[in-house]
Amino acid sequence: MEIHQNSHRQAKPCIHAKNLVLGYVVEQQLHTIANDISFDLYNGELTCMMGPNGVGKSTLLKAIMNQNPPLKGDIWLDKKEIRLMNEQDRAKNIAVVLTEKIRSGLMTVRELVALGRTPHTGWLGHLSKADNKIVNQVLEMTHLDVIAQKKLSELSDGQRQTAMIGRALAQDSSIMILDEPTAHLDLTNRFEIMYLLKKLAKEAGKAILVVTHDLEVAMETADQLWIMINQEPLVSGSPEDLMLEGHIQKLLPGNKWEIDASNGKIRLKNPGVLPEITGPEHLIYWVRNSLRKNIEMPMPEKIVATENPFEITIYCNQNHYTFSRTSEMVRFLKKGK
Ligand SMILES: Nc1ncnc2c1ncn2[C@@H]1O[C@H](COP(=O)(O)OP(=O)(O)OP(=O)(O)O)[C@@H](O)[C@H]1O
Incomplete structure (x- = not known):
């Protein structure tokens, strides 16, 4: 995999959208989930999207992947409208890791990672020397090489999740989208995976968008945060700016919990006076x-x-x-x- 140095934010976003309306058509009725969703996703940056359950984060990912196009508005990948691109073109540009379980437990880790090459080889295509080299590099960088011959059914949830990330990495697309990739991972691996994604964003110039509920990891690793709150426009900015501007605190509505703005930690609100x-x-x-x-x-x-x-x-x-x-x-x- 070619690693290009790319430490400066590119002037133009690779994915851009303005004033989207997101939702579903159920029995010919429009169900709006979120209004006024505008965003820019940049190469070279790890972007974390956060928001309460059911606010529409996965719906936004599905819109970007054209699995459920916006009810209003268009999403642009460079100068192309995503909904007009064919599937193979989209797959070459965008790799996706969703939360669904993999069905074929008989497949080995190596075979799963190699599947990531499909958009480049075609469904019946054989892996070239260059494809195999990329698969080996991915296995190494994700530390999956030691379990490369294990069957998926023999893996822990965290190992399986890492293998799914490996498959997306092997796709070698300039954009990666991951829905809660650290959900099953232990404390160290949560940070390891996010640092790997951050490194890839920085060194290979990828645009990486991650949905997460893990505020601590997001604050520590994200270059950009997108915050979705019910009935409010999507807010984006660096974690530090969003903390200082009070947006992150909105992730904890109600009177019980608050975020300590001096260190980003979640704590019970303190209604009484402590000694x-x-x-x-x-x-x-x-x-x-x-x-x-x-x-x-x-x-x-x-x-x-x-x-x-x-x-x-x-x-x-x-x-x-x-x-x-x-x-x-x-x-x-x-x-x-
Ligand atoms: N296929 C569907 N048809 C109709 N409504 C749906 C469909 N999928 C999701 N929804 C609804 O859309 C809303 C947003 O769901 P979505 O999965 O995008 O939320 P989310 O922010 O990703 O939540 P979570 O953090 O729990 O994963 C929810 O109210 C959900 O019930």
Whole structure:
């Protein structure tokens, strides 16, 4: 696979759409899901799309893939209207990883990855030397080489997901679209896969669009975020700008949860006043966290945290009590109800 250095944002987006209306035709009736959807997808960038369940993210992906064209408006791939392109042309330009399970469990990982070459070889086509080289490169970069001969039925969910990503990589298209690619992956692999996608975007100049519910991974890896909220236009920008402008906070409507704008972490809203806590910074953070998660319990007047040894002393009703774990303190405070 040719890797081209491409660190600057290209002036023109590779996919562009303005004021789309998305929805479905059910029994000849139009069901609108989202209005006013405009976006630009750029080469060289990893873009993460986020939004609540049912807002229309998969519907937008299906519109880009022409599986369910927009009810109004057009999507452009460079200068071509996507709905007018033939399937093979689209497949050469756009590789897709959806959340569906693969049916043929008898296929090996290598065979699945090799399937990604189909738009280049045709359904009956044989893999050329160059095709095999690309398949080998993909197996290596995704660390699938060690399980290349395993059957798909023998894989864990995460390995199968990585193999699906491998198939899309072997397609070697300039645009990749992935629907929740990290959903089954463990903590390390979530970041590994997203970093691999980010690297591919940057070094091979690909435009990669990922739907995810994983805010932490998206904040850490995305160049661009697209946020879809019910009844609102799609908002796009860097994760940092969208956090500072208050858009990311809208992913958590209601009064229960909020995003801490200083570090992007999700936490329970703090309706009450927490007691004063003194001690080293990192201890204060976790002691406060244990209180915030149990905001309904009676709070002490003051807390002092010390380390070496770790101790938490709470002051209430002119008494003080010392604990060596936050859970012991919480259990004690809860009993005071
Ligand atoms: N084939 C269909 N026909 C009619 N309505 C559909 C169809 N597919 C999805 N919908 C509806 O469209 C809305 C948006 O669905 P979509 O799958 O795009 O949401 P999403 O944002 O991807 O959600 P999630 O985060 O849960 O995957 C939902 O209300 C869903 O019920």
